[in-house]
Amino acid sequence: MSAVDPPTLASSETSGRSRRSIMRPDLFQAVLWALILTLCVVPFVLVIVISFGQKIEGAAWAFGFTGANYQRFFVGASWPESTTFLYLNRLWYSVYYAVIAAVLAVLTAFPFTWFMTRMSRAAQSRWLVFLLATLSLSEVFIVMGWDILLSNRSGLPMVLRETGVTDWLKVTGWFDVLREWGMANPRNVKFKTSEFATILTMSYLVWPYAVILLYPALSRLDPSMTEAARTMGAGPWTVMRTVVLPSVRLPLIGTLFLLFVFLLGVYVSVTVFAEPAKQTLAVSVYEAVRGSTLNAPFGAAQAVILLITGGICLWLGQILVNRKGVTA
Amino acid sequence: MKIFAHGFMALAAFVIVLPILVVCASALNGGRSMLFPPQDPTLTRFAEFFLHEPVWRNALVNSVIIAFGSAALAVLIAWPVAYGVWKRRSAASKLLAGLGAMPFALPPIVFGVGLGFMWGFSGGLGNIWSGVISHAVLFMALPLVTISIGLQSIDEAHLDAAATMGATPATTFRTIILPQMVPYTLSGFFFALVLSFNEFIVMFFVSASGYATVTLQIFNSLRNGFTPTMAVAAITFILVSVIVFSAVARFGDLPRLMGADPSRK
Numbered sequence: 001m002s003a004v005d006p007p008t009l010a011s012s013e014t015s016g017r018s019r020r021s022i023m024r025p026d027l028f029q030a031v032l033w034a035l036i037l038t039l040c041v042v043p044f045v046l047v048i049v050i051s052f053g054q055k056i057e058g059a060a061w062a063f064g065f066t067g068a069n070y071q072r073f074f075v076g077a078s079w080p081e082s083t084t085f086l087y088l089n090r091l092w093y094s095v096y097y098a099v100i101a102a103v104l105a106v107l108t109a110f111p112f113t114w115f116m117t118r119m120s121r122a123a124q125s126r127w128l129v130f131l132l133a134t135l136s137l138s139e140v141f142i143v144m145g146w147d148i149l150l151s152n153r154s155g156l157p158m159v160l161r162e163t164g165v166t167d168w169l170k171v172t173g174w175f176d177v178l179r180e181w182g183m184a185n186p187r188n189v190k191f192k193t194s195e196f197a198t199i200l201t202m203s204y205l206v207w208p209y210a211v212i213l214l215y216p217a218l219s220r221l222d223p224s225m226t227e228a229a230r231t232m233g234a235g236p237w238t239v240m241r242t243v244v245l246p247s248v249r250l251p252l253i254g255t256l257f258l259l260f261v262f263l264l265g266v267y268v269s270v271t272v273f274a275e276p277a278k279q280t281l282a283v284s285v286y287e288a289v290r291g292s293t294l295n296a297p298f299g300a301a302q303a304v305i306l307l308i309t310g311g312i313c314l315w316l317g318q319i320l321v322n323r324k325g326v327t328a
Numbered sequence: 329m330k331i332f333a334h335g336f337m338a339l340a341a342f343v344i345v346l347p348i349l350v351v352c353a354s355a356l357n358g359g360r361s362m363l364f365p366p367q368d369p370t371l372t373r374f375a376e377f378f379l380h381e382p383v384w385r386n387a388l389v390n391s392v393i394i395a396f397g398s399a400a401l402a403v404l405i406a407w408p409v410a411y412g413v414w415k416r417r418s419a420a421s422k423l424l425a426g427l428g429a430m431p432f433a434l435p436p437i438v439f440g441v442g443l444g445f446m447w448g449f450s451g452g453l454g455n456i457w458s459g460v461i462s463h464a465v466l467f468m469a470l471p472l473v474t475i476s477i478g479l480q481s482i483d484e485a486h487l488d489a490a491a492t493m494g495a496t497p498a499t500t501f502r503t504i505i506l507p508q509m510v511p512y513t514l515s516g517f518f519f520a521l522v523l524s525f526n527e528f529i530v531m532f533f534v535s536a537s538g539y540a541t542v543t544l545q546i547f548n549s550l551r552n553g554f555t556p557t558m559a560v561a562a563i564t565f566i567l568v569s570v571i572v573f574s575a576v577a578r579f580g581d582l583p584r585l586m587g588a589d590p591s592r593k
Contacts, residue, residue, distance in 0.1 A: 032408055033424060039465040040427050043442025044434075050445060112340050115333040117588075125577045128586055133569040134344050138526035140546045141562040145347025148354060155350075207344070216587025258433075265435025267529055268547065282437050289441050290533065296445075303438045310435055 044307070051301035061296045069301035087284065091305060094280040097195075097270070098263035101202035106256050109210035114244070116211070117219040124219075128212075135208035139268045146201050147272060150191035157188050182275075197273040202266055206259045213258060217251035218244075250321050257317035261310040281306050348566060355559035377560040384557065387545040388564075391525055393456060394541060398463035399521035403513060405464065406471035414479040425472060432469035439466065440533035447534060454538025462534045463524040470523065471516025474585055478512025479505075511580040518572045526565060 054064045071077075076084035116127050149155040160166050166188050169175040178184040183194050191197045221244065229239045245252075267282045274280070281302055288299030355373050377384045409428050412421040431439045443462050444453065452458030482505060490500045528543045535544060542561050549558060576582055 028408070029412070032405075032412075035405065036409070036424055036428050039461065040431055040468075043431075043439055043446050045442075046445040046449075047438060047442040108340065111336055115337055118333075121583055121588075124588070125582050128582050129570065129573045129577050130341070130344075132522075132573045133566060134348065136522045136526050136569050136573075137348070137562075137566060138543045138546075139528055140543050140550070141351060141526075141565065142347060144546070144558065144562065145351040148350050149347055204344075204347070212586060219583070219588040261433075261435065265437040265529070267437060272550070282435070285437055285441065289444065290536075300441060300445075303441045306435055307438050 047300045047303050047307070050297055051304045053297040053300075055295045055297055064297075069298045072298060073301055073305060087281070087302065090279065090281045090284050090302075091309065093274070093278050094264055094282065094306070095309065097199055097202055097274075097280065098260050098266075101199050101263050102206065102256055102259040104199070104203040105207045105210045105259055106214075106252065109207055109214060110252070113211045113214040113218050114240075117215065117221070128215075131208045131211055135212065139205060139266070142205060143201060143268050143272050146197065146204070147192070150197050150273075152185075152188070152190055152192065157190060161188050193273055193275040195274070195278065198270060198278075201269040201273055202263055205266065205269065206262060209262070210255055210259060213255040214248070214251060217248045221247060253317060253320055257313055260313055264306055264310050348562075351559050351562045352566070353559075355556050355563055373556045373560050376557050377564070381557065383540075383545065384542070384561070387540045387542045388561075390456065390459075390539050391541040391543070394459050394463055394531070395521050395524040397460035398467065398524045399517050401460060401464035402468045402520045403471045403475075403517050406468050406475055406516065407513070409468075410472050410475040410479060413476060425476075429469035429472055431466050436466065436527075436529050437533075440530040443530065444533035444536065447536075453534070454536040456539060459531060459534050459539075459541075462530055463527060464520075466527070466530055467520040467523050470519040471513065474512045474516035474519065475509065477585060478509050482508055512585075515576050515580050515585055518576055522569050522572050525568065 049063070050061070051069055052063075052065050052067070053061050054066055054068065055061045068077075071079060073087045076082060076086070116124060119127070150157070152158075157166075160169075166175070169178065169189070175184055175189075178189055179186075181194075181196075183196055184190055225247075226239050226243055229243050230236075234242070265282050266280075267286060270280045270283055285299050285302045285306065287293050288295045288302065356371070378388075379385070406428070409421075409425050413425050415421075443465075447453040447455075447458045447462075452461075486504050487500060490504055495503070526543060528547060531541055531544060532547070535541070540548065542565070546558050546561060549555065573582075576585070
């Protein structure tokens with residue numbers, strides 16, 4: 001630490017000439033702060049402010065200070081005469097899809113990352129290129145791929161029919177179970193639209209993120225610890241359970257919460273794969289702001305609810321991490 | 329155990345590749361519909377995408393302008409912020425960096441809605457330049473992280489030596505800090521570039537149908553069903569990502585950028 005201080009001191013005491021040649025500190029800092037505040041903070045503030053505004057029939061909307069948008073969100077527009085929980089239902093599906101998809105992604109990404117970090121540095125590099133390329137791939141392409149794979153005309157349903165799996169399912173009675181789950185029409189299995197397809201695509205979407213987020217913790221794990229446990233006679237599963245898992249518990253929880261918050265806002269996968277009655281808040285935010293219903297203040301209010309839900313989760317995660325950090 | 333590990337990794341890679349492979353193969357379809365396996369294979373869809381259809385060509389040009397412009401801008405803003413954290417280590421500079429990374433950490437749809445309002449008030453809605461700024465802000469977190477990692481790796485003995493020999497801060501910055509920071513700055517630039525290329529939801533709110541990027545154009549055509557020409561776009565994007573990240577891995581230390589222990593080989 002102290003090694004840094006002399007140059008810092010020196011830079012503040014040197015002549016005005018050299019200082020000016022890097023940057024004029026005060027003015028430059030002020031500009032930088034103004035820039036960041038305008039571009040990173042103002043958009044969020046606007047969403048919150050406009051969520052209290054009101055729609056004007058036939059025109060756009062106006063600033064205001066009304067809680068009507070939030071009332072509509074929680075109990076419906078015509079409360080107290082009648083109550084609907086339509087938007088709470090949307091929020092429920094947002095949370096439901098995000099939780100399951102995040103848990104699935106972490107459960108499958110963890111062993112993968114563990115095996116990857118045991119490889120050579122060059123092999124890790126190759127896997128990272130592969131993961132980053134798929135991670136950066138746009139949601140629209142991923143949805144396109146799964147759409148072809150899961151569509152009724154080609155892809156998995158066709159494969160199942162041609163190979164006789166569909167007939168086998170019908171004989172064994174599993175077909176009726178699938179129909180109850182909404183994953184089959186009278187003739188064949190179907191994945192569009194279904195919760196299965198929605199969650200699968202969302203989980204696929206964040207899987208490379210899960211690996212990238214778990215990677216630092218697992219690759220920094222001291223190999224001498226696991227080796228010591230192995231020499232003392234512990235089997236690979238015992239080592240995993242008693243040495244590896246406890247030491248990466250915090251990054252594991254952190255990854256889960258980050259993926260969850262990211263998945264709350266997923267839009268394309270849900271519009272394509274979820275049935276209309278089971279769509280999420282992200283979809284209705286879009287409909288209110290840009291789509292058919294055009295009610296920007298109500299859209300903003302829903303976005304604020306989404307933001308608060310995400311915020312609460314990050315906060316809960318922080319508490320969990322801190323408490324575990326004390327006891328560990 | 330070794331067999332199980334390799335089997336599991338191969339299975340994971342297979343599931344990851346499967347939808348991408350299907351999209352790529354569909355580009356070869358001769359007809360107008362997206363079938364797998366492709367029927368009547370042909371390469372005319374590639375010519376359509378890059379040459380003949382102005383809709384796709386314009387979208388590609390917009391995507392390229394926004395990706396390069398926003399990545400460059402993101403690096404330009406991220407540099408002084410990261411440098412401030414490293415140089416001052418004050419709570420204020422850390423707060424500034426935290427605020428700069430905030431749009432990337434929260435659900436992008438909320439940031440998109442907010443930017444839509446902001447550009448609506450300032451008259452930027454539907455212009456390319458506001459799209460460039462929006463993506464620069466959204467992805468600033470990436471160069472912020474790579475540049476911070478790079479600055480931490482600078483040997484402080486070098487800085488002390490330079491100061492002892494009478495170098496001004498400007499000289500030290502130019503001759504010691506800057507050359508070491510080139511690979512990290514470029515990595516940050518390319519991460520922002522590739523993600524901007526593929527981003528959808530923020531651009532959707534900010535463009536307000538004033539222009540289309542490739543991902544927007546694909547989403548717009550989604551209602552009419554997929555066509556093989558879209559798959560060409562997908563192939564182009566995957567190739568760009570693989571080339572960019574391979575270059576980062578070749579010229580920089582990718583495992584270290586991703587947070588691996590620098591001391592272990």
